[in-house]
Structure formats: structure tokens, C-alpha cells
Amino acid sequence: MAELTLYTNPMSRGRIARWMLEEIGEPYDVEILDFGPPMKNDQYCTINPMGKVPALRHGAHVVTEAAAICAYLAEAFPKAGLAPRPEERADYYRWMFFTAGPVEAALTNHALGLEPPADKSGMVGYGSYASVVDTLEKAVSRHPYITGERFTAADVYVGSHVSWGTQFGTLPQRPAFAAYWDRLKDREAVARATRLDDEAAETMKKATA
Incomplete structure (x- = not known):
């Protein structure tokens, strides 16, 4: 066992x-x-x-x-x-928890057709679906991997959401998302x-x- x-x-x-x-x-x-x-x-x-x-x-x-x-x-x-090195910790925790929180909530609500009114977006932790998607796009565009030049456990989590989101339509098809997943998808x-x-x-x- x-x-x-x-x-x-x-x-x-x-x-x-x-x-x-x-x-x-x-x-x-x-x-x-x-x-x-x-x-x-x-x-x-x-x-x-x-x-x-x-x-x-x-x-x-x-x-x-x-x-x-x-x-x-x-x-x-x-x-x-796969754990972060000292210089990688900020991005590692920042983007893993961003994906577990705002990304999960925004994509799920969007798929269910639940969009907060513009004047109430401040009450929602993620603000708006559009801002979450734009922020995620920037996160995966900054470096080859979430923390920089090296694959970490954060890429397992963020990469899974990018893969599923673009596959099932909860994330839009954007070149940055495709390029990020291309760097991950062929791992053994x-x-x-x-x-x-x-x-x-x-x-x-x-x-x-």
C-alpha cells in the first residue's frame, strides 16, 4: 500500500x-x-x-x-x-491563488450566465470576467512559466485551468493562452x-x- x-x-x-x-x-x-x-x-x-x-x-x-x-x-x-525557490515565491503563490480564487469564480459564473451588474462589481471578489481574463493573459505572458524560466507546481494548477478553459469555452481563444499551454502539454x-x-x-x- x-x-x-x-x-x-x-x-x-x-x-x-x-x-x-x-x-x-x-x-x-x-x-x-x-x-x-x-x-x-x-x-x-x-x-x-x-x-x-x-x-x-x-x-x-x-x-x-x-x-x-x-x-x-x-x-x-x-x-x-516543483516547489518555488525564494525568488519565485511571490509569483508562485500570487498566481496559484489568483487562479484558485478569481479565475475559478469568474469562469464558473460566466459559464452559468451569472454576470454581476457593473455598479455591483465591487462587491464581487473578482470584479468582472473581462478583467480576470485580461489579468490571466498577462500572467501567462510575462515569462515562459508562471514563476519565470522554470516549470513549478503553480504551472500544473494554472495550466490545467488554461487548458480546460480554452477547450470548453470558458476562456476565450487568445494566442497567449495557446502559447502557454503549448509549453506544458507535451510533458511526460x-x-x-x-x-x-x-x-x-x-x-x-x-x-x-
């Missing part, structure tokens, strides 16, 4: 955690959960009271939220070289994680057919 266990669903943000686990290269177990009752039962809710995935068990400790899992694994397994860990999650999704599909 591995020291790390990922609780996930291949059609969820658990894909981010899977990618991060593939990047650190440590052995891990996976428990695939269906949406609905399997995630809401008492047993799983002792791991994540929200009844959502992903969740990561590391020995006696549990981490939830995809951004937190990325940051935790980078620090827990420093040999992978991306290929492994994608294959494993696609296989898991196909297995689940066949099981319910």
Missing part, C-alpha cells in the same frame, strides 16, 4: 491532482468515486466533509482542494524540484496522467452501460 492515496473522479478537478502526482514521481494508490451518494456517504465524508474530490491522503494527513494538493506535494517531495507527466484518467473514465462508462 502506497503512502499516498488519491480520491478522485476522472471527470473532475481530480485530473489536476493526478497530473501533480505524476510530476513528483512517487507511488500512489487511487480510489475512484462516482458522483452523488458514493461521495456523500459517511465514510468518504470523514476524509472530505464537503463530499467532493479530489482529496489526497498522505499517511495520517489529508489535503483537499486541487491548488492546496499541488502546493503540498511540491513541498512534501522537494526532490521533484501530462501524457501519463491523461492516459490514466481517460482509461478510468472509459472503465466507469462501461460499468454503467
Whole structure:
């Protein structure tokens, strides 16, 4: 039994955690959960009271939220070289948390057709969808990677959102987003994680057919 266990669903943000686990290269177990009752039962809710995935068990400790899992694994397994160096910390935390907060909220609300009135935008943490998109574009344009010249765990999290957003239409197609994802998409860990999650999704599909 591995020291790390990922609780996930291949059609969820658990894909981010899977990618991060593939990047650190440590052995891990996976428990695939269906949406609905399997995630809401008492047993799983002792791991994540929200009844959502992903969740990561590391020995006696549990981490939830995809951004937190990325940051935790980078620090827990420093040999992978994915934690920020001192000069990278500001951009690392700034853009990871910007993506976990304003980007997540703005893109979700936009997809649902929930746009704050212009005179009420100050009450919304992200302001407006347009300003969030413009700011994200600037963030991925400043350097090859979020913190500079080097790939870090922040790129796993930010890159996942850029990939999904442009793929599913919650982010507009802009050259800066395409160029940023092009620098990430051919990583071996991306290929492994994608294959494993696609296989898991196909297995689940066949099981319910």
C-alpha cells in the first residue's frame, strides 16, 4: 500500500491532482468515486466533509482542494524540484491563488450566465470576467512559466485551468493562452496522467452501460 492515496473522479478537478502526482514521481494508490451518494456517504465524508474530490491522503494527513494538493506535494517531495525557490515565491503563490480564487469564480459564473451588474462589481471578489481574463493573459505572458524560466507546481494548477478553459469555452481563444499551454502539454507527466484518467473514465462508462 502506497503512502499516498488519491480520491478522485476522472471527470473532475481530480485530473489536476493526478497530473501533480505524476510530476513528483512517487507511488500512489487511487480510489475512484462516482458522483452523488458514493461521495456523500459517511465514510468518504470523514476524509472530505464537503463530499467532493479530489482529496489526497498522505499517511495520517489529508489535503483537499486541487491548488492546496499541488502546493503540498511540491513541498512534501522537494526532490521533484516543483516547489518555488525564494525568488519565485511571490509569483508562485500570487498566481496559484489568483487562479484558485478569481479565475475559478469568474469562469464558473460566466459559464452559468451569472454576470454581476457593473455598479455591483465591487462587491464581487473578482470584479468582472473581462478583467480576470485580461489579468490571466498577462500572467501567462510575462515569462515562459508562471514563476519565470522554470516549470513549478503553480504551472500544473494554472495550466490545467488554461487548458480546460480554452477547450470548453470558458476562456476565450487568445494566442497567449495557446502559447502557454503549448509549453506544458507535451510533458511526460501530462501524457501519463491523461492516459490514466481517460482509461478510468472509459472503465466507469462501461460499468454503467
